[in-house]
Amino acid sequence: MISNKQLFLQNNAQTSTSPNLLEVDRAEGIYLYDMEGKRYADLVSGFAVSNIGHRHPKVIAAIQAQLEKYLHLTVYGEFVQTPMVRFAQKLVEVLPDSLNNVYFVNSGAEATEGALKLAKKYTGRTGIISCYNSYHGSTHGALSVMGSDQFKQGFGPLLPHVQFINFNEAEDLHLITEETACVIMETLQGEAGIRVASLNYMQKLRARCTEVGALLIFDEIQVAFGRTGTLFAFEDYQIVPDILLLAKALGGGMPLGAFIANKKVMGVLKDNPILGHITTFGGHPVSCSAGLASLEVILEEELVKEVNRKGEIFRSLLVHPLIKEVRGKGLMLSIQLDSFTQVEKVSQLCKERGVIIDWFLHCETAMRIAPPLIIKEEEIHQVCAVILKALDLI
Structure with missing residues (x-):
């Protein structure tokens, strides 16, 4: 009889030559x-x-309760679905006032894609600045802003007008100009081997983006929800991004991502054209139920x-x-x-x-x-x- 491991190697697409x-x-x-x-x-x-942790009892209970009501109903943004509404409300409650509009997607890479589109549409600009050794996902746009040429081999051409700067080096910030739609940056660089920026650098970054009208996107896909000692890592720097990317721990073990911005900024996606960004499964009711339960556990048990x-x-x-x-x-x-x-x-x-x-x-x-x-x-x-x-x- 063929083992599951053999079937896994035979029938499932592999991401490397040496899976665990x-x-x-x-x-x-x-x-x-x-x-x-x-x-x-x-x-x-x-x-x-x-x-x-895995399978927290409150998350399991929230999933089971939602299974008794409904699963997928329609594409994102049409029906009013209680799990999505309540989770967005809770996120807005724990975030700064300017981050008050949540667009749920399925993953971190999708959050990156949505945020890049939003920044271009809102600013009318095309320039994007990212950091060397950054990681924001593996889809086409997200790969374009990954700061490593090694992982881009064979997938070009990628998005144009993308420029890279060195993380935590203030002398590079002059490259952010009036032609820059957005700067996308991990609040703490993860795949670079955990690199932490200085307070001075982050505050200069925020000031420079404000000065030239570029949107600051913080990718907190890995670091949010308490991992760095605050609920959101940007809190340590006493600044607020224009767009925040979340995923991974967002769903409490279920697939879920989000990009979050001010309602005025997010509003450009709803017309000219309508459906400027769309997802079928984003904000899935089971994922949002699990995510809300997970966030409530973090807050109620004061895990941070x-x-x-x-x-x-x-x-x-x-x-x-x-x-x-x-x-x-x-x-x-x-x-x-x-x-x-x-x-x-x-x-x-x-x-x-x-x-x-x-x-x-x-x-x-x-x-x-x-x-x-x-x-x-x-x-x-x-x-x-x-x-x-x-x-x-x-």
């Missing part, structure tokens, strides 16, 4: 369980999706309060001769090693011992540490012991 191939039977809290019942601590959170403390515990424990640096904020950290060979060996040894870690698209010499926010102090000690033992063995 862990076959998961179930997941609960911070743990995954394979088909033999072996437990793995998920230090990646499904790539920043499972901020409140403990994020920085837990991050400091990781930092205090992850001390080893092979570790060059631990970067990041809160529970979005990277462990810098010397080579991809080291990273690959440590990752494999950790997996064998029941801990899942990973590396970064644009920084393969570092390991990603981004566990669910609900991880307990004793669990941090346990997983760090595994990582340090793996480092000893390579």
Whole structure:
């Protein structure tokens, strides 16, 4: 009989020549369980999706309740659907006043696409500025603003009028001009190996965009909902973007994305032409029910309060001769090693011992540490012991 792994390799499109191939039977809290019942601590959170852990009871209850009512009804923007309305209301409540209009889509890449279109339509300009080593998704427009030529090979030509600047280098900000429709930037660079900008840089960026009339798009697809120690990462910089991109943890484990702007800005999508942006499944009622429940858990259980403390515990424990640096904020950290060979060996040894870690698209010499926010102090000690033992063995 053909195994599921063989069928996966045979019938499912592959994204690399070396998939992880862990076959998961179930997941609960911070743990995954394979088909033999072996437990793995998920230090990646499904790539920043499972901020409140896998299958939180309140999220499951919200999904089950919505299943009793309706699933997909029609395309986005036509019927009034309670889960979408209530989730948008809650998001607006926790965001600054200027970010008061939510457009739900299906993923982070779709949020990027919608935001780029919105910026061009609202400003009447075509110039886009992004950062080197950035990642905003893999669809055609999102790929155009990815800051790595390696991942663009074979997919050109891409969007015109895209220019790249160096993240956290204020001397490049003069490249933002009156011809710039938008600057799209990760509030904290993720796939570059967790790079944190200075307060001074971010405030100069905001001032420059305001000065020339360019819209500032913050991509918080990986970092929002508490991961960096605040509900939204831009809060630390005392500035507000013109457009905010959300996905991953937004849906509480269900597929969901959003781009959020001021109602005046978002209004340009509804006419000339009508349906300036459209999605069939965006704002799916089950996904919005799960997302609302997840956000309510984060707020009601005050999960964000403990994020920085837990991050400091990781930092205090992850001390080893092979570790060059631990970067990041809160529970979005990277462990810098010397080579991809080291990273690959440590990752494999950790997996064998029941801990899942990973590396970064644009920084393969570092390991990603981004566990669910609900991880307990004793669990941090346990997983760090595994990582340090793996480092000893390579």
